[in-house]
Amino acid sequence: MAHGGRSRVSGPAIDARALTRRFGTFTAVDGISFQVERGEVFGFLGANGAGKTTAMRMLIGLLAPSSGSATVAGYDVASQAEQVRRRIGYMSQRFSLYEDLTVRENITLFGGIYGLSNRDIAERTGQILSRIGLQRAARELVREIPLGWKQQLAFCVALLHRPAVVFLDEPTGGVDPITRRRFWELIYEAGAEGTSVLVTTHYLDEAEYCNRISIMVDGAIAAMGTPSDVRRGLGAATLDEVFLRLTRPGAAV
């Protein structure tokens, strides 16, 4: 089979074990271990420079781990990168699509890259466009559609080949609260259909939407669990409080 592909085993969608990445003497990700279950929406929180993006880049095969290991959809990210790539979707914080191609051309291109048949591409294009209400804009250049639509389109393109895990790197930057809420509905739909979601975010209200979260500080996981567990564990009323205590231990709350 040239595309799609859920996890090959019934194990976790993501399984990181003491995953570490060093740049020279600087340790960006310091031996993190966590698991993400199938269909789970897992939030990756942390201040800028805490190591979220570096960790994500190792999981999607853009960066080799210095030590430790991780499997995604049951395949090792270092030694089975090819298998991993077929089973993951990725959306960058810039909603990267080809601006001078139309909405439909973008979908067709990525469908082709993931080896979908023409019929599948046509069918899924229709589904995507109706889901996000973009039918009438199918022939418009991506450059010309509003940012909120672009964001949803980028997400749907990341899901086009029905990946086992989708990675979202700060996917809601720069869009208004209503669009953000709409976007989280899309994330839940994906989770309900069995796709695991790993999402990094700065917005702590969004963290509340996640099944589980982890908060990274200086390359290590400082807290992990359901949002309420994490709050309770630190005796905090809100995630804001949790976040401040973990990232700035000296700060008065």
Added chain:
Amino acid sequence: MRPFLGFVRKETLHLLRDRQTLAILILLPVVQVLIFGFAVRTDVREIPIVVVDPTPDVATLELRERVAASERFRLVAVAPSTRELDSQFQEGSVRQALVLPRDVERRLGRGDTLAVQLLTDGSDPNTGGIMQGYATAVLRRWHADATPAARGLRIEVATRMRFNPTLESAHLFVPGLVAFVLTIVSALMTAISITREKETGTMEMLLVSPIRPAAIVAGKVTPYIVLGFVSVLLVLVAARAVFEVPLQGSLLLLLAESGLYIVTSLALGIVISTRAPTQRTAMLAALAGLLMPTLMLSGFIFPLESLPSPLQALSHIVPARWFLVVVRGIMLKGAGLPTLWQETLILAGMTVLLLIAGSRRLTIRLD
């Protein structure tokens, strides 16, 4: 194969939708041929010349007619003395002067030495040298014809410029232009188009996908290969239509060699794009690192022999240098592979090395 074809389609759409860039790329070859052909010529025509003839007679009249008849010269005036010459040279109305002695006819009849002064505007040394050459040639022939053969032994040196008998500069620059235009179309455009994807973040999308880096690169360069061939043909057609530049050798061989050079340039573009983080850096690197050497160190504008020896040594690693020998050989000398195989082999070797360097950088993905 399908991801690859989809990719070619995408690249073609990028190219077609960027109308301005496309227009520039198509017009570039034609405009370059016209600019180089008309403006940057090193052959000289219609040199304004004055003949100073204090005592006109049959012999000097004959010389004046010869000068006037040549299309190299425009006989501005015949003056009795050199009095006006300085001011004429200064204002530029005259660029050459032929100062004859007195009693030319009688001296010729006696077989005396004839002291003729030839003044040339040397403010541009290149054209100055060329003008001097033309005038000397006219003088020589006239003198030879005017001196009776019976007077004794005469040695006549018959010079002929091979391959470019009329010394048309257009014949020399067209091969250089082919290299120049291909460097822009293939190397610069590839470098820009790959770095653009890095800047917009779409390269990350591709690297996370199962498409192979080799397929990305192949898909990206395919439209530029086609565009490269179109450019070569445009240069050839324009050069032929406007300047009647001949094609002595095989068109097929010329296109095949151009194909090789297109790949060389593409590989250079890929190598640049793997190192340059932004389009701006890529463009500067391509301009400074590729276009300048292609212009200066290939023998296109300055003859390689006239370069200082460190630069001559450096020119060996400039692909355009070898390509230029090949194109000049095919177009002007009608040479074939038996004479050009060495240059071809060097180019092919460079191409392979560059492709290996470029793809190794790409396969290690982003970091």
